[in-house]
Amino acid sequence: MNLKLLLGLKRLTDYKSESRRLSKQIARIVGALVCSSLIFTAVFVGTPRVASMPQAKAAAPSTLRNAAIVATTVTILKETSEIRELAILRPVKSGAQSRTEIERMIVRNLDEQTTPAEMHATELALKKLGLAPPEFQYRPFVVKLLTEQVAGYYDPKAQQFYLADWIELQGQKPVMAHELTHALQDQHFKLRRFEKWPKGDSDAELAAHALIEGDATLAMTLYMAKNPLIALAFIRSLGGSNMASDQFKQAPRAIRESLVFPYEQGSEWATRVYKRGGWASVSQAYAKLPLSSEQILHPEKYFDYETPVKVALPELRTMLGTGWKRIDYDVNGEWSLYLILDQFLNASAESRRAAAGWAGDRYALYEGSKPGDVFTVQLTAWDTQNDAREFFDAYAKRTWRRYPNSKATEITSGDDIKAVNATAQIPVRERHDWQTNEGRVVVELQGSRVLIMEGIPGNADTKALSKASWQ
Template structure:
């Protein structure tokens, strides 16, 4: 599930996990480079960064085969200045309502605990990781003033590649991505970061002593506490544009050189499927655009018919949600309402499956036949009430069957006390299953190439009617 991560990384330099994977085959290395004593003269530090920027930009321009159209302003920023920039960027890119919807989706999908609060966590996580950034709005590059300059030249090469991308392809157009397709957004972000990471790798290969100093600084770095505590889906989506993005960029480079990567800024990758399988990008296999009807009125009708009856919500969940501090946007609503609509994509479904299957090979196979999807998130009038409806399409019936079977396993692991219903009101077959769980009913249906899943339903909802609406 790639929800909204790419918006938050437009300016950050989360590189060390990638370097760690490339050089040490380990993900435990710090994301922020080793801290050094501050240089005594701020003016001297600024001058050194300006000089280094000119040199690294010239070399990166030759590597990336993109001429410098105009100089890049650069300088040092304090921790407080960078923190202010990150928080400002976060609030510019995501509204409070969007952050709340993401939080609800992570919880309901079982990707984060019921106590997970997205906004404070992502701020702390990003503050822990940043070393430097290029801002496509101001077209300026800044390096953290608490880091040793000589060890940060690979970071500079990466961020200055962004400056070159911006000069030639206008990165500002990616700042306001249309809502509703985080999968396509993550794919585009993987082009941007994968291209820059590949250029950085070439820079390091051409400057082995600089590369050695950089990797040594990472091995003696500081805290990764927030990164290690992050939900797996959040953590791996954070890395995706850099790791899988650089693998995709390498495939494009091997086929068409950096010219191919430059052309990709016109012919954007459209899905994480195209990133994970470059051959599908080369064939430009477009994902299906899927829609779901708004179920709010149907859910509210069932709710009103049940007035005076207790809402189905496990007591432990009610206690956990009630204990949370909430902003105005996350207070219980007067009725069921759709708060989000988005796309999981192949990468998102891999994360959803493997969170519980814990078998990467099986999860990759089950997600690999993806052709398109959409999911909607609904929030109810009671604390913690949420429903997710999703529909997906697959390349072949065998792919749909494989995904359906894998998701059945996921449901049974996601809800340990789930009871498969087999009475006359809940017919069960190899293509239709209904469970009662401590978070409501879960219904899955397989029809040809399509799989429809709804999680969190009240028993009062007419499932047959609901699925007729979903099929319409």
């Protein structure tokens, strides 16, 4: 991914020319450092950072360590407040935590915020869409990833900043600036309101976290620009090019890129908003939240406040046969659709073009009583019929590569094809139908919408499922 914090652009900041001396490679390192789990940012709007640093010095005794963190917190909070233009409304408590304390906190908060059923549904969806291998176990992976990554965070519940007690303090000041920006956000914008996001629109939740993390990453970047010696100490503390833990490097691509999204794309978005109206405009975004990953990827759509189209799908479990149940019902959004496409197209520009033009979507995930019985249905809406056609073609290409041994049982095209929904004004222009070793796959285009069904069980009526989904 191209991590661009746009440090060198003219008039990005009022600070002196230090900002132009920070290279894009430094910006890339900054972006990699503040990666964290999307699940976890729902709990700690702060940034877990890389803990595996070979040059870290032995930690000081806890009392001295805590005293040093408290004193440094006061200094950096004051400077961050000036950079971010948010007044300090109250002091921020801070302290050190051991690795055991941080690991215990991770598991506790993960269990509080995410049910086993939700973790199971995410794992099944990743596997069904080909985004993770069949043997992948999501929850154990996330726990291990976070215990490796987290070395500092701001907890809105306790209104306290914590830094790991095994990492040398001097090189961590930029991370503290990032986390203390979260403390200032919390004082002014009440971050706990983002902890219990309504279910059913993960894309809007992702956009909100991109605002929060993009804001903090931009503030951190400007802090580094103002303090180049601290920035150099920070970079030296990384231990060369070892920017991420082994667990992060081993993560499926879709997970890695999703973890980075709030920081990379979020900081690019925050920079655009900042250049348009300064920090006041960024602050105003907490009252007028970005509504979708599309608005983050295309800031002009946020400025126009283009509202996503609401898309609904009916309950289909009775049409799938006995023993089926719906276990997820959510919105993918432009970013997730891009990841689904590019996992197999492996052509970023093509995948981004195909996912652009997104207007709205809805997907549902169903699980049967037998192992391996998984069915997904996606109904996507697009700005124009041309946008829909481009996505339809890309998804068909992706499906051929996703199921290389599949057999195409039906490929139809032409404006004379009858609409699946008899009351529709626009006919289905094209339909692809494959038989795969994971069930039947159908992709249909109708006007400015595309319907995708994967894993249709053999005893199900495909035409009836299609008709019901279009209605």
